Amino acid sequence: MCGIFGVFGHPEAANITYLGLHALQHRGQESAGIVVSDGDHLRPVRKMGLVADAFTRDELAGLPGHMAIGHVRYSTSGESALKNAQPFSVEYVHGAIAVAHNGNLVNASDLRRKLEMDGSIFQTTSDSEVLIHLIARARELETEHRIVTALKQVEGAYSLLFLTEHKLIAMRDPMGFRPLAIGRLKDAFVFASESCAFDLLEAELIREVEPGEVVIVDAKGLRTYRPFSPEPTRFCVFEHVYFARPDSMIDGRSVYRVREALGRRLAKEHPVDADIVVPVPDSGTAAAIGFARQADIPYEMGLIRSHYVGRTFIEPQQSIRHFGVKLKLNAVKEILNGKRVVVVDDSLVRGTTSRKIVKMLRDAGAREVHLRISSPPTTHPCFYGIDTPTRSELIASSHSPEEIARYVTCDSIGYLSVEGMMEAVRAAAPGDGAERRHCDACFTGKYPIEFRPGTISSLKRVVN
Ligand code: AMP
DSSP: OEEEEEEESOTBHHHHHHHHHHHTGGGOOSEEEEEEEOSSOEEEEEEESOHHHHOOHHHHHTOOBSEEEEEEEOOSSSOSSGGGOSSEEEEETTEEEEEEEEEEETTHHHHHHHHHHTTOOOSOSOTHHHHHHHHHHOOOSSHHHHHHHHHTTOOEEEEEEEEOSSOEEEEEOTTOOSOOEEEEETTEEEEESSTHHHHHHTOEEEEEOOTTOEEEEETTEEEEEOOSOOOOOOEEHHIIIIISOTTOEETTEEHHHHHHHHHHHHHHHSOOOOSEEEEOTTTTHHHHHHHHHHHTOOBOOOEEEOTTOOSOOOOOSSOOSOHHHHHHEEEOHHHHTTOEEEEEESOOSSSHHHHHHHHHHHHTTOSEEEEEESSOOOOSOOSSSOOOOOGGGOGGGTOOHHHHHHHHTOSEEEEOOHHHHHHHHHHTSTTOOTTSOEEOHHHHOOOSSOOOTTSOTTOOOOOO
16 A cells, blocks of 8 residues: 656656655655656655654755656555654665565565575665665666566566666556556656646546556657566455545546445345445445435435544543544534445455444434445455565455444444445446456455465554
8 A cells, every 4th residue: 555656858857856746645654755867876865654744845945957767655564663654775786776665475485584595685665675785685787677687587577667867667467456547747757646736737547557668758658568468457345445535537437436336236236225325435435325316315415524533642641532533523413313224335354433423424314324334355465565464464355244233232234235335346448458457355255376384474564
């Protein structure tokens, strides 16, 4: 869960990257970083915290250059600490190189152990540093060839941006788990995890970087090649369900349209007599709109979200119970009192949020509460870059929907089926048939990359 941004050929590369990262803030709130090249040197600034707080005007002014890459981080591997903030940048025998990574390398611990046995010294605990070591050991002359040699040893999910003194290199893993798009901003090329970053900059979305494609931009222009043997694509379906911004185009389709279609399909699979449809904002909003339209039930904003809840919060001494969700959401009593309510959220992970929301709706006077989830039960952890807890904490891995309904105290529960989800995703990009496949391992346990138990030492507990 990270966002990456890059620009080549713009006199204000640092400022452009700052804005691009701001649009990608939802993909990571732990740390933010920018590395700029002026053609001779790379200059990095990395900070903990949000983009708007991390960089001062003076710091950005102190980053001259016409090419840059940036990163916002939400750790799925390695602890949350400044040393793990990206982009990483190093000096090595071929000059300077920086990397920004979105994804998760599943064999990183194995590779790291081997490199350490061979004398490598690591400065961070993040899996992305392994890449830099592998690149430094590669013998090829051109940076892009060294990068490919390194990546052929790596298994997992990666959308990557590299910056050297003279080049920007963008690539996606052969299965294309995580998004990455190319845009044009006047004479400059821009790269971003999601197209919403281009909208902010008034840049034009050209296309997505294809799975397995390497894109190189330097003084000679943009060129591209495909050094990996082709694999069936496996774009992450959870990007559509929850993670990406609804105003983005990813995977050739509008995230908003996908979510609306998920909600419509959910209404067909789990209809219910009710007075109003209420989203859990913001994650359930577009699906709730689809549900309400399909079911022909009025849509109401029965829950209001505070947009000022940070990740860290100091609990006052005075004990007021149930702080967590109340701080973020409040129920509108006038809307809910006496009503039969369908409440729609995108996913149910441990069930603690839903339980609190159901109580909040009942306390506000809801007569019935019917929970509808616009994805299937989350039964398996993700090893490809989405932060999910271990299996034992995923309530659906050991409980039936009926048991979950009892736990969250709702009158009924309905999850979207796997087939329903995939049909909704396909319907949002008609003509984009069976050749485009998705990773749905968190819902099915069908992991597209085999992994050997024990190699996933990097999996950590969810932090939110
Ligand atoms: P839980 O209380 O664990 O069931 O949390 C479910 C809520 O967390 C839903 O509202 C989701 O939108 C949200 N959610 C789902 N996956 C994630 C994730 N990987 N990181 C943060 N929030 C998530």
